[in-house]
Amino acid sequence: MSAPAAGPRPAAPAARRRTLRTVTVLASCLALVAAAVVLGVRALGQEPTVTLLANWTGRDARYFREAVIEPFERRYRVHVDYQGSSAESQVLSAEVEAGTPPDVVVLTGPGELAAYAGQKRLRPLEQLIPRGDFSRSWATPLYGHVYWFPLKADLKSIVWYPAGTGEQQRRKAARQPDQWCLGMGSGATSGWPGTDWIEDILLQQQGPETYERWARGRLSWRSGEVKRAWTTWRKTVGAGGRRDLVLRALTTEYQKASELVTADPPRCTLEHQASFVRNQKPWRKADGRYEPSAPFIPGAKARNTWEVSGDLVALLHDTPQAGKLIRHLASAGAQRAWSEKESGFSVDARVGPPAAGSAADWHRSLAGTLIDHDAVHCFDASDAMPPPVRDAFAQAAIDYLADASPRHLDELLRNLDALSSPGDLTWLPSVCDSGS
Structure with a gap:
């Protein structure tokens, strides 16, 4: 039989086990250090987070993240902790009761938001959103302030x-x-x-x-x-x-x-x-x-x-990162991106209906009706x-x-x-x- 090739002798079984244990312990230590670094960075405020509750789940949640959340995270280096639930009213009520409400919420009911405003749970938005971009039926003044605005309308x-x-x-x-x-x-x-x-x-x-x-x-x-x-x-x-x-x-x-x-x-x-x-x-x-x-x-x-109906954005915690998210959601770019991605429409005066050829006729017609100044819109x-x-x-x-x-x-x-x-x-x- 041929002679074995020259080179180091294989490690004995005991030596191999000691090597594996050393590698495993080292990997575990590195993982702990990495986790500590992440937590430390977040604790020091170098990776700020804003919490957001809305009713979009499944495909709609994916579209919302792709069209609206991810561009915000890339631009502002702020992480959005998104929670989607079809029972968001019940979830919000429970979280408010527990003292852990989200920073920002998107609800379909202005009546529900008005109740939270009456309890002084909401923060005024007039300094964060452009004036005149949403009509009174969409951003209804209450107690001398504006507490919500529409991200999506139908x-x-x-x-x-x-x-x-x-x-x-x-x-x-x-x-x-x-x-x-x-x-x-x-x-x-x-x-x-x-x-x-x-x-x-x-x-x-x-x-x-x-x-x-x-x-x-x-x-x-x-x-x-x-x-x-x-x-x-x-x-x-x-x-x-x-x-x-x-x-x-x-x-x-x-x-x-x-x-x-x-x-x-x-x-x-x-x-x-x-x-x-x-x-x-x-x-x-x-x-x-x-x-x-x-x-x-x-x-x-x-x-x-x-x-008409809509998904309305409101602010519960006035943190710097939450303020940035509110401004982003009220921007013409975010309004346009979400309305193009989803089945709803924007009623932001700056956005307007889609251009001819960029959307189906029925879609353009509905979009035009929602912002028609000669029409009456009742929530x-x-x-x-x-x-x-x-x-x-x-x-x-x-x-x-x-x-x-x-x-x-x-x-x-x-x-x-x-x-x-x-x-x-x-x-x-x-x-x-x-x-x-």
Whole structure:
């Protein structure tokens, strides 16, 4: 056999074990040192962090991080500790109660933010955001300050239908409750698709002045105007009627309601839903088109009047890094980047609708409506109401869908009136823009 190649002799097993132990101990020490350095740097403020709570999860959270958070982190060398939750209201309430609220929060409800402002939990923003870039319905002054502004907006007074569905076919479908796609489920916030319907019906039938009085707690739930909106919704979607339709609506998540549009054969034709639903797979597949909701609502008389909603940014801890994040989120660049990445829109006066050819026609049209100075925009009434009233309204919509008898409706509205009357509730000073 050949002689072994020249070179050092292999280490004995015991020597190899001692070497491995030495390497392992050294690696562990280095890891501890590295961790200590990271903690030390953060403790010394050399890697500042800002905490942010919002409702975006999954794909939306990824888009938000890519379009908005990562550019901020690169520019300012500030780490954003992002927490996304579909139950953000409950999470925020628990964290505030525990004394560990986030620095910045994004909520859909100005009514909820108004309650926190009344508790002196929020910090004024007028020194951090440009003046005049957001109208009063989006950045509503309260107690002499501005406490929130919109990062993302949506239009709600619209009805979606598949491409190729003619006007006569749409009007016929609107008179058939089984042709309306409706899903009331939304986890802890179930029922809001029903409140959207009732709010929009009241707005289109009675106009913005009546709508605003009601949304600000100055019009009884048992008034003829409000009661008419509830009964119109009952007739339109078949509340309290066919058990199969009611059960379908009560057991369907709002995100899945439009799946019936692309069923074979289709099981519904129309959906009264906000602009964000166009990004759902069924409406993309059906090449969804929209028109204003007013032609579908019996007795509608309002003109160029729209219900809107938004994701609103507020500040709880006024730290230097939180201030930088607020300025970034209010900047035209961040507003534009998020609206281009996500299904929502910016209502920042500096951003404007997408240029021709850069977005689909429906997207540009919706964006233009949201910033149309001749239009009246009224914020989602339930989102603007104090949280106890908002939550009871959503539950009442579910209960009325199951039992739409006149006696039951009177009971539900009487209960809502009672919940709306305590003097310690915070109501917004306005929810509608006047238009020009």
